[in-house]
Amino acid sequence: MDVLTSIGAWAAQQGASWLVRNRGRIAALVGILAAGAFLVGAGIGASVSGQGSDEQARATCRAMGFTVANSPGGAEGGYVPAPVNAAPAIPEGGLVDGFGPGENEQIAVAQAIVAAGTAAGVGTRGMTVAIAAALQESGLRQLDYGDRDSLGPFQQRPSQGWGTPEQVTDANFAARAFFGGANSPHFDAARGTASPGGLIEVVGWEQMPVTVAAQKVQRSAFPNAYAKHEVRATRIVAALTGGAPIPTLLPADSTGTGGSSDAAIVTAENYRASGFDIDGFCAANTANPSALMSGGETIPAGAWTAPLASLITSEFGMRLHPIHHVWKLHEGTDFAAAVGTPLRAASDGVVKKVTWYGGGGLIVAVEHAGGVETWFLHLSQVVVAPGDAVAGGQVIALSGNSGTGTGPHFHLETHVGGVPVDPVQFMRERGVELTGGAP
Structure with missing residues (x-):
């Protein structure tokens, strides 16, 4: 020594x-x-x-x-x-x-x-x-x-x-x-x-x-x-x-296994x-995580539903980024969600991608009819793969804390023609309320 x-x-x-x-x-x-x-x-x-x-x-x-x-x-x-x-x-x-x-x-x-x-x-x-x-x-x-x-x-x-x-x-x-x-x-x-x-x-x-x-x-x-x-x-x-x-x-009282x-x-x-x-x-x-898919009920073809019923913690729009401290567009809506909370497809569609996305962490993007996409960010797990057809209401991911953020939560984005729009307003126009609910 x-x-x-x-x-x-x-x-x-x-x-x-x-x-x-x-x-x-x-x-x-x-x-x-x-x-x-x-x-x-x-x-x-x-x-x-x-x-x-x-x-x-x-x-x-x-x-x-x-x-x-x-x-x-x-x-x-x-x-x-x-x-x-x-x-x-x-x-x-x-x-x-x-x-x-x-x-x-x-x-x-x-x-x-x-x-x-x-x-x-x-x-x-x-x-x-x-x-x-x-x-x-x-x-x-x-x-x-x-x-x-x-x-x-x-x-x-x-x-x-x-x-x-x-x-x-x-x-x-x-x-x-x-x-x-x-x-x-x-x-x-x-x-x-x-x-x-x-x-x-x-x-x-x-x-x-x-x-x-x-x-x-x-x-x-x-x-x-x-x-x-x-x-x-x-x-x-x-x-x-x-x-x-x-x-x-x-130390004398330590026992490393x-x-x-x-x-x-x-x-x-x-x-x-x-x-x-x-x-x-x-x-x-786990030996059978696909059991996660059994949660919830599918909705009628073409209908829309809330991916998660929870409290909104940060809305869509311009804001001071809580980590980087710069004024920029918050392209989605954040919901209170503990790590591992099941998240459901908002409507019928096809999984476009599952990937790591910079500060968004692990994400899944689903392509729906009419040039609409829904993006789920900061996930801990995705239980579908790219190319999978999913039904509205089907569990497709678990919320998490991956990427950059101040804590566990669920970030939802809606893209129309490749442009992010307010998810709350988008879903409201389809008869679905995202506001309210219990975390």
């Missing part, structure tokens, strides 16, 4: 020195490199893939009373589209395994993270969590911009107490803050904990899937997005630590608290 500590300290020093010498070049390159970054709502499609995480989630489903299928999306399963940007290709040909040519800045940031992880005693597992988080948030870069005041490799926010802009854009400082514990710049000796808390402050993080552990610290609007970086993060950590697994220095068997169960509450839609994941992986 003394040798690793020395290597880590040297790596941090070299990384910091490189960043200082090349800060001007980095700033010029950041804009170009950022153009390719595109974050999407992960929902259950990205789920908790990689190194047994899927099986760990299924173990939680079994503990919740679900009968879990052998594989997701089987003949009986619901339709889940391939996640956008899932498992991106791992660069080759760089100075360190897992990096491409010219990625010296990224290597330096990764070295600083490994050095901080070594000092924090989080072992290979903790370093992998941190590298995966930084790959998602910044591509392992020292970004001087981000959503609102998010900055640095982990997109930490000065307004939330993570440090000054200069501090959180420093890889060593940011990594120590991410890991937390006694080595964190935010450690309070009197309380014995860091605030804001890092990975070490997350109880049981050692047994959590990488994406869940990362989300516990990051609290991202895309809680499952870290999963797709786990394989690359594992390779990077192995390359920078010599390949030998480094154990986590657990590890593995992916049912004995290593992360509770449903752990998943929900992290933002992962375990209920939707379980529904997508």
Whole structure:
């Protein structure tokens, strides 16, 4: 461990020195490199893939009373589209395994993270969590911009107490803050904990899937997005630590079970608290989720019905976006809905697409007669596939919290000739009231 500590300290020093010498070049390159970054709502499609995480989630489903299928999306399963940007290709040909040519800045940031992880005693597992988080948030870069005041490799926010802009854009400082514990710049000796808390402050993080552990610290609007970086993060950590697994220095009263068997169960509450839609994941992986289709009654051909009877929480029209804080058109109507609430086709039609749609998360669009389409956004699951004919009143999806939003809800859009129109007025003209109801 003394040798690793020395290597880590040297790596941090070299990384910091490189960043200082090349800060001007980095700033010029950041804009170009950022153009390719595109974050999407992960929902259950990205789920908790990689190194047994899927099986760990299924173990939680079994503990919740679900009968879990052998594989997701089987003949009986619901339709889940391939996640956008899932498992991106791992660069080759760089100075360190897992990096491409010219990625010296990224290597330096990764070295600083490994050095901080070594000092924090989080072992290979903790370093992998941190590298995966930084790959998602910044591509392992020292970004001087981000959503609102998010900055640095982990997109930490000065307004939330993570440090000054200069501090959180420093890889060593940011990594120590991410890991937390006694080595964190935010450690309070009197309380014995860091605030804001890092990975070490997350109880049981050692047994959590990488994406869940990362989300516990990051609290991202895309809680499952870290999963797709786990394989690359594992390779990077192995390359920078010599390949030998480094154990986590657990407290004396800790008992890590590890593995992916049912004995290593992360509770449903752990998943929900992290933002992962375990209920939707379980529904997508049960032996017979098609039973969802039996709910409700179909309506006469060509008639219209409300997809959901619930309270309206945000109407169609111009508004100040609650997340991005820009004045723009809200192209649909939001309804109060807990994750997993059944949603019904508004009328007969054909499923046009099921996909990931940026801030809208997992969506389903149904094409109806007369050039009309209805779009359901922020879903946790879709139980129909593109090309399916659906009847009005048929359950076609479950509400969720995928994509960008302030919490679980159902967003309904109606498009006429490709143009979004007010769903409430549209349905009212067809004898259906969307206002009112109980959430």
